[in-house]
Amino acid sequence: MPSTDARLKRLHWRCRRGTRELDALLGGWLDARGASMDDAQFATFDSLLDQQDPELWDWLIGHAEPPRADWRALVSEIRQRAGLAP
Numbered sequence: 001m002p003s004t005d006a007r008l009k010r011l012h013w014r015c016r017r018g019t020r021e022l023d024a025l026l027g028g029w030l031d032a033r034g035a036s037m038d039d040a041q042f043a044t045f046d047s048l049l050d051q052q053d054p055e056l057w058d059w060l061i062g063h064a065e066p067p068r069a070d071w072r073a074l075v076s077e078i079r080q081r082a083g084l085a086p
Helices: 004-014 020-036 039-048 053-061 069-081
Strands: none
Touching: 004 020, 004 039, 020 053, 020 069, 039 069, 053 069
16 A cells, blocks of 8 residues: 555645646645545545546535435535535
8 A cells, every 4th residue: 555645745745636716625635634544544635536626616615416325525614614515
């Protein structure tokens, strides 16, 4: 298994989505939480990043909910950190 630093670097690269807003939301959350993530959280975030940008955007701004419970929890945490959650 790759080291935590290697996994974080890979995830940081994957957070570069092409829009500043998504980059900031995803990358900002990873900067804040990445060092304390466990294997399950790494896997959840990695799989979330497999989704298309329009879906991610809708989930992160609250126009839709992700289909998986682990993604919903993660999106909620990202939204709270960004001040987007009620």
